[in-house]
Amino acid sequence: MLTYILRRLLYMIPVMFIISILVFLTIQLPPGDPITKMIENQRLQQGRVFSEKDIEMMQARFGYGDPLPVQYTKWIGNIVLRGDFGYSFYKREEAGKVIADLMPLTIAISLGSFIFTWIVALPIGVLSAVRQYSIADYVFTFIGFIGLAIPNFLLALILLVLGLTTFHTSFTGLFSSAEIQQAPWSLAKVWDLLKHAWVPMVVIGTGGTAGLIRIMRANLLDELHKPYVETARAKGLSEMRLLVKYPLRHAMNPFVSGFAYLLPYLVAGEAIVAIVMNLPTEGPTLLNSLLNLDVYLGGGILLLISFMTLISTLLSDILLAWLDPRIRYGN
Template structure:
């Protein structure tokens, strides 16, 4: 196991370097840069542009140097904890992301817990009561959750929350707490506003997890070892939990590789519709404005989380399922 982990970590280094090269190249691919977009926006609004300030900023951040030099400076800065400067916000990237990162992690973790608490009991019930009225009803609700666009559900729940409960879901907190430090009153405001985003973001994930858990558990319940356990008189709940449910969780463990970056990126479209102070809209805005250091740092952070998540899921799968081996070759 230790040798496998070391090999994967050594493989992750060239993987991240290749990803950083692709990220930098893709951000640079559109014509122009942030400064040209900024000048065009000012001119469209009839404002004047100070060419000396633009020239100074380009020289300060190396935009007058070749692309390969800027790439090496960017990667070298990240290795020392310097993620660059956000031109649009006129702040270091770490300062721009800091407050939003905490809210994004909080919302995403609550959404993941909500998804698990709803999906696991329903998926187990549907598998153990196959073709019952309850199974049909829950299957219909699951398919409805998969088919409903998240942004449409967000708009509907925003309207109902405002009409029925008088809660205006336009941000993650009331307006007076937007720039205030964390307090008990601010936490209560966040908790009140977070109900709708958690339901909206978790709906599609819950529906998908129910369907996969049901299918995998049904496959395990029809295998010979389950029939043998029942014939030996093993209690039904123990016969379900000890092996079939454990073996059917492989997909759940494998999803860790996608859960970790999802915690940071958040549901971008839903966050835009609900005006949430998360990192998703920030990333989209950075890509649109070619704020390269902010966008590039985001994408590299997501790539690192993906590599780490896949490694964690592989190790957890090997521990959960003894049929999975971390080394190749034929076992005799």
């Protein structure tokens, strides 16, 4: 098991290398260069004009004018060796700091929606399978398909409107006010976060929940009539213990592997929700950075998300191996 994990960790190094090249090429793709764009912006907005010397200094820092491989080496070298993600021209902050501020909340929201998805989808999926074609099965199937069919951003908008008209509260953001968001972490801040975070968690989780219910139902239905279930029943196990110990355990694999797609799903797919709900997460920031040629911030976010996807894939693989001896033994 340990060698398996070590081997997987080693594999991650070349994968990460390839990803970093791809990310670098991606942020180089848009026409124009970020320094020229920033200088132009500054001149238009604040009338500030940089001297030739300043421009040269900036170009030297980020290696503009150098050939691409040299630029890449500088960029990745700074990240790996010094944790320096470069400068966000748009936010006028170190890119690393912007990312670090957003990452904990992003992870919290993803984990929260994931847990919501599990808590809802698992029991409903099991129920729909065990009581196949019952009224409960049809009702949940119906709700599930509706959940699957409604785009998340629409659900978010509906909730926002409902919140404002019926409950007279705003469901946007993750905190009550900007002051609280800026304040250092405290119990009061966490409580404030929890009060706001459930809405985006539910919104983001709904689509996934519906899908997962269908997966759970189908998997469990496959397992329920396998011979090993009959063997267990012939032993005299009660139906509940039998269900949990045998078919449910066999049907769990897709649930666990879903864990790996958590982060990219959230950041890429749910950016629209985050924009609608004004969430301080990586998704909207990534979009803005790409729109504004804020290459170092965008590149940094892409790189980190790829890295965390690799980590969560590894985690879910370890979990799968722990759960299923057939994977452990390589069958």
